[in-house]
Amino acid sequence: MIESPRSNCPINLTLEILGDKWTLLIIRDMMFGDRRHFRELLLNSEEHIASNILADRLRRLVEQGLIVKANDPSHKQKSIYSLTEKCIQLVPVLAHLAGWGSQHMPVTEEFRIRGRQLADAGPEGWNRLMEHLRQTHLEE
C-alpha cells in the first residue's frame, strides 16, 4: 500500500497517507459538506484548493482505498466519489482535530461553535454520523 514505509508505527503509517495539508480537508468536505463531485470539491473549497492538487489527492485516496470513484448514475458525464468504511472511521480523528483547533487556534465565533459541537458530540454522536455516512456512501 505504501512503498517502503519509514517505520511500522501506526501513527507514522497513518501520517504517511494523511499527513499533508490537503488530504484531510478533502475528506472533511466529503464528510461534513456532502461534496462528492470534483467541481464541487474544487469550487466550494474554502481553502481554494488548486485543481491539480485536488486531482492528485483524490487519485491517492482512491489508491489507498479511502474513497471510491464511480460513474454518477444521475449525471452521465460525471464521476462521483464515495467514502469507504475505512475512511468513515476517521470521523473521530476529524472531530478531535476540530475540538483541539476550536480551543487553541484563532477561529471565528461561528467556526468555534461548529467545531465544539462536533467535538462535544462524543462517541455516540460520531457513531450516528458514521451510520449516516455508511447509508449514504456504502450503498451500491
Place this chain on the structure above:
Amino acid sequence: MIESPRSNCPINLTLEILGDKWTLLIIRDMMFGDRRHFRELLLNSEEHIASNILADRLRRLVEQGLIVKANDPSHKQKSIYSLTEKCIQLVPVLAHLAGWGSQHMPVTEEFRIRGRQLADAGPEGWNRLMEHLRQTHLEE
C-alpha cells in the same frame, strides 16, 4: 500565529500547523518516548528524520507555542524541550491516529498491540497520561 490562514475552519487551522509528515512524529516521540533533547530526537528516530527537518520543525513548534525550549539544568551545554499544555491536549488526537492505523494499516504485531492499547485506554487513560505529562513537562 499563522500568517494569512487559508480559512478559519478549526480543522484547517490545526492542519496548517500539524499537517505535515514530521511534526506529529516529533510530538509522538516527546510524548511517548520521553525524548527531550535534539540528539535523542534525531538519533532514536525510527523514521530517520533528517537533522535540518528536525531543527526546522522544532523551531516552528516553539513559535506556535506547542513546545518550549530551555537550558537543561542537568546538562549545561544542552537545550531541553518541554511540551506545553496546548500540545499535551493533542494526546487524544494521537491516540485516535494510532487506533485507526492499528486497524487499517499494515503494522507489525508488536505495533498493533501498542497502538490498540493507546487507543483503547479511552478518555480516562488519556487523562492519566496527560496528567503525567503535565507533571513532567509543565513544572518550572
